[in-house]
Structures are given as C-alpha cells and as structure tokens.
Amino acid sequence: MKPCPSCGAQIEANEGYPFWCEHCDWNLAVPSKERQGKAWERLERKMRDTYGQALFKELKGRTELVTKQGVSERVASAYSLVVIGCSVAGFLFSLYGLVAWYSSPFILISCLLVLLFAWLSRPRPHPFPKMTILLNADEHPTTMKIFETVAQKMGVEKRIQFALSPYYEAYTTEYGWRRRRVVVIGYPLLFACTPGELTALLAHELAHCRNNDIRRSALVSHAQRILLNWCDLLDPIQDEDDEYHFSFIATFSRGIMRLLLWIPYRLLAVLIHLYWNQSQRAEYEADRMAAQLTGSQHLISLLQIIHMNDVVEPLIARHSLQKQSMTLGQHLHETFSKLPGKEKMRIVRILERSQQSMDTTHPATHMRIAMLLHQDAPPAYKISDWEYNRICQEMTDHLQEKMEHRIIDDYRAKLV
C-alpha cells in the first residue's frame, strides 16, 4: 500500500503493473479517441458510438434477441444487391462503350477506368487467414475432441475447423471458394485464458458459426468492397501529405475529387448503418448464447483479458530479447494466473472511459460486459483443468516452436 499522489488515499501497488488510483483515477492513462485514418474510418467509429448506445438500450429490455428477423438485415442485403448490380451494369456498359465509342478518347478513358474498378471489385474467395496453422486430429486429438464437444453443446452441426494464429486475438472466418469455416484462436490468448475463459471464447465464436453470421454478411462485404474501392480512388491523399498542397492543379483536382467522393461516401454510410445493426446485434446474441453455456462471469473475464495487450507485449518483448527459462506459453499462463484483481479493475475502467471495442463491427466492450451482467447466467459447462492442461500440452508438443518463432519474428519486424 502506498498513498496516492493526487488524493492521498492508500492504494495497492503491484510490482510490474501500472500504479494508479481507483479513487480519483490518477495515472489511469485513458487512451484518447483516435482522430486519424481515412474519412470512412472516422465515419465508422462515429457511427458505431452513437448507434451502439441506442441499440444497447433497445436490447437491454429484452430477454430474447431477434437477430434473424432483422428488417435492417434484409434491407442491407437488398441495398448491397443494388450496389453490386450497378457495378456489374457499369462493367457491361463500359465494355459496350469501348466497342461503340472507341474513337472518343474521353469516353475511352472513362470506360477503361470503370473496367479497372470492376476488376478490382470482382468477387474473390477469402484467403486462408495469414500466419495461422490448422489444428488436426492426428497431432491434437484431445484438443479437437474438446473443441468439438463445445461445438456440439453450442448446437453447431456443420464441421468447423480450428486454427492457431500468432496474435493476441480470436475470430471466426471462412476461406476459399467453398467457404470453409474456421475458428482462429491466438496462441498467446490460448495460454492467457483460464479453462473457463477458453470455454467462453470457444462458445462465443461457435455461436457465430451456429447463427451463420459470417455467411450472411458475404453480400454486404462485397458491396462494401466496391464502395471502399471508389472511396479510396477519390480520396487517395491523406491530409498529412503536405507535398501536394502547393500545386494549384493538385488543389483544384482534389476539390473536384472531394465532391465526387461525397457519393460513394454517403452510399457507404448508409450501408454501414444498415450493417451495423446486424453485426452489433450478432455480437450481443453470440454473447448471450455463450453465457448460457459457460456463465456470464467467464465471458466477462474473457472480455477483460482480451484487452490486456499491455500485459502480453512486454512478455513477448522479453522473449524476443533473450532466451527465457520458460516457453512464452508457460510464461503467459503463469502471468495471467497471478494477475492482480486491481489490474482487471483498471482495464474495466479504461474500457468505460474510452468506449473501446475489439474493432468497429463490435459494440463497445464495456457495454457488452454491462449486458452480460444484466442478463446474468450461471455456468452450465466448463472445460476441466485436466482437459485444459492437455490442450496446452498438445500445443507445446507440436506447435510451440513454430508459433513462438512467428510471434517473436513478428514482434521484431514491428520494431524496425
């Protein structure tokens, strides 16, 4: 215990963790909201904040969420079809234009431009997530069995693949033309989790699989890519690039482009708004379903540790500087199992003050926590300590060296 330099109250000091005051928020270091990024990125953040609060109030009153019958979802799909349709029409019209009016250079250039954009916006299969390694039943039999048990308990019928990534993250995605679904769990996160938190993590991701959340957004994401390509074309120069400010022609052409940008920018805003409703609802619904299996407390605790990048990074830094007596996984496991309660309190407080979220498609994390507390559910199932240790052992046996190399290489690359 030490006195707070600001209010004088006696506060707990934990070695290796920031010293801060829970009474007056001294040294809490709330990150300021970012102002940088492209125009549409700022728009996304702003919309998420205002929209998220309204949705929270709406959903708080309900016990059952209705993600499937969302009107906005249908409108978003219809809207996306129109955008995609226009893109295809533009492509066909340009092809026609090339043949019919090839003698006019202006039309020719416009047609080529539209064709180029149709090409850039063409539908593509999702690539396999970068730097990840698929888990298989030969090398990780117990892990696969446990993960599949959780999938079964979450009511997922289709086969789901699981993969490990070198980052402190977890998400569900699909890849290839056949759109195979894969739940990706970060190696550092896996070791940072308690058995209860890992169960909550799997349950949340598998709830997305069960609700078909990724598949339903494919149409929207294609339309979004078309509009984003147009936005990027019309807003290529960031404000920080001073070089271009002095040329009159550049300023003039930028002015015109800004006017033109207004069109895809507004179209994108409408799409984001429609899509927001869906993606944020999907997060709340996945949280609710996961909490019914694993209990609200494990999920809340998971949401807290997921934001603890500043505990994970120094550990990775230490391992990248010098060989340690433990593996990175063991080190993470040990650190997180001894995490002081006050550190979790600090993260929660920062989340409340800064409205942070995992990314812009997610509701602010403190609101997800508030919703879970509101609909408090007791745990019904948890991966046992023995099972959890088996999972860690299988990861250490087959993937530890490869994964930890990737993590450290990636960390070093960022330093350069």
Ligand SMILES: [Zn+2]
């Ligand atoms: Zn104080």
Ligand SMILES: [Zn+2]
């Ligand atoms: Zn989610």
